[in-house]
Amino acid sequence: MSDTDAIKALQDEIVKHIKDSGVDLVGFGPFDVLDDVKKVGEGEFDFPHAICMGTELPLETVREAKNGPSADLRESYKVVNKRMMGAAAGVMEKLKAAGYNGRVIHPAERPDPENLMGPVSLKSIARVCGLGWIGKNGLVITDEFGARQRFLAILTDMPLTGTPQLRESECGECRECIEHCAMKVLKDQDEFTDHPPSRDSTIDWQRCGRYENKLIGDGSKPERACGKCMAFCPKSYD
Ligand code: B12
Numbered sequence: 001m002s003d004t005d006a007i008k009a010l011q012d013e014i015v016k017h018i019k020d021s022g023v024d025l026v027g028f029g030p031f032d033v034l035d036d037v038k039k040v041g042e043g044e045f046d047f048p049h050a051i052c053m054g055t056e057l058p059l060e061t062v063r064e065a066k067n068g069p070s071a072d073l074r075e076s077y078k079v080v081n082k083r084m085m086g087a088a089a090g091v092m093e094k095l096k097a098a099g100y101n102g103r104v105i106h107p108a109e110r111p112d113p114e115n116l117m118g119p120v121s122l123k124s125i126a127r128v129c130g131l132g133w134i135g136k137n138g139l140v141i142t143d144e145f146g147a148r149q150r151f152l153a154i155l156t157d158m159p160l161t162g163t164p165q166l167r168e169s170e171c172g173e174c175r176e177c178i179e180h181c182a183m184k185v186l187k188d189q190d191e192f193t194d195h196p197p198s199r200d201s202t203i204d205w206q207r208c209g210r211y212e213n214k215l216i217g218d219g220s221k222p223e224r225a226c227g228k229c230m231a232f233c234p235k236s237y238d
Pocket of ligand 1 (some may be wrong): 036037038105106107108109110116117118119121123124127133134136137138140141147148149150151152169173178189190191192193196197198199201202203205206208209212225226227228229230
């Protein structure tokens with residue numbers, strides 16, 4: 001088997017494993033193009049490529065979040081996070097068996113909780129892996145589920161075949177997420193206005209984060225999630 005065929009075969013095996021684990025979307029892309037994107041915390045980031053997976057959040061659960069904060073939505077985040085972490089463990093085994101290294105970026109990991117920072121932006125990774133584009137709601141929108149999914153990524157030194165095309169925002173004139181945002185934190189911006197791009201141009205993330213904390217609460221009541229920016233995105237129901 002040629003090297004290219006062997007890589008293609010491993011890629012196919014990884015895709016099959018991820019899909020068999022109940023995860024809906026998989027993409028491969030260059031990670032080194034995200035040099036400008038901030039990295040936080042312990043662990044290695046020096047990998048040229050990324051594998052990104054995405055899992056649908058249930059349509060009715062997301063739709064109900066239009067009516068107000070939802071405990072079911074918060075629970076669905078935990079369910080899909082767990083499913084993707086299981087799938088990622090299997091991918092890591094396959095990479096290691098083929099002689100490659102990798103590092104999992106977990107869906108809800110926050111090495112800098114004060115500044116609400118993950119190890120690296122999963123939305124940026126999903127975009128360079130060709131899974132979708134970033135809209136005015138600041139979320140990755142996919143053809144399959146609109147804004148209605150969560151992501152996990154694996155950084156790796158496994159070589160890849162092909163590079164996906166980067167997609168720009170397709171929101172057009174739509175402002176549904178901005179109009180329905182519970183905290184009015186979205187800034188009506190779906191273009192890169194600064195390099196490296198900063199989240200400050202799309203969202204008042206501190207305010208959104210304070211609201212999230214309030215909805216999670218102190219453990220005396222079920223944790224809830226807002227999710228209106230997903231629920232009011234028309235693409236979530238296409
Ligand atoms: C901390 C965190 C939060 C914080 C801070 C959010 C933030 N924007 O930074 C708070 C509490 C506010 C939050 C809220 C929510 N979150 Co959150 N969050 C995270 C987490 C763990 C880290 C985010 C991070 O590191 N930010 C730091 C900066 C550097 O990264 P970034 O925001 O991704 O910034 C990049 C883009 O903004 C981009 N950029 C800036 N402008 C533009 C413009 C264009 C056109 C493009 C293409 C790119 C671009 O460049 C930046 C890179 O420098 C991620 C998981 C992860 N590791 O990414 C989930 C994550 C982003 N959250 C997610 C979700 C679902 C939510 C909520 C819906 C939860 C809820 N409340 O119900 C809301 C949505 C708020 C919103 N509309 O953005 C999902 C998004 C899924 C999707 N479809 O895109 C993620 C990816 C988790 C996951 N595993 O799937 N979150």
